Amino acid sequence: MxxxxxxxxxxxxxxxxxxxxxxxxxTDAKTWHDWEKGIEPVPEFVGNAMKALKKLRTDKVNIIINSINDRVGSNTIRYFMTFEEFKKVNPDLDVIQWRLHQSIATELYFRGLEKLC
Known part of the structure; x- marks a missing residue:
């Protein structure tokens, strides 16, 4: 990558x-910045992890899109403004899962498939 x-x-x-x-x-933020600036090469495990997260995101988006026609009622997805709000509803998930959820919610909203709540 x-x-x-x-x-x-x-x-x-x-x-x-x-x-x-x-x-x-x-690692620390400086090292990550060095990867993004091209000062140091991106480690393979980091590239693989990012690709895996993108695949997970794509899979989740597709599951939601495929289920929209089967729903009864309005199509809404919760948008959590803070990680603390997300943790109250999803106590076993971490910050990466929160960000992934926010990314999915944003895409579905801008596709006109879900309303944010």
């Missing part, structure tokens, strides 16, 4: 550098 691809993946997944560096890179 190139430095530009890493940054694109991180932004697509709505991750902040400190979150990505801690939870995915298992």
């Amino acid at each position: 190139t430095n530009l691809e890493l940054q694109a993946y991180r932004r697509f997944l709505m991750l902040k550098v400190p979150e990505a560096s801690e939870y995915i890179g298992k």
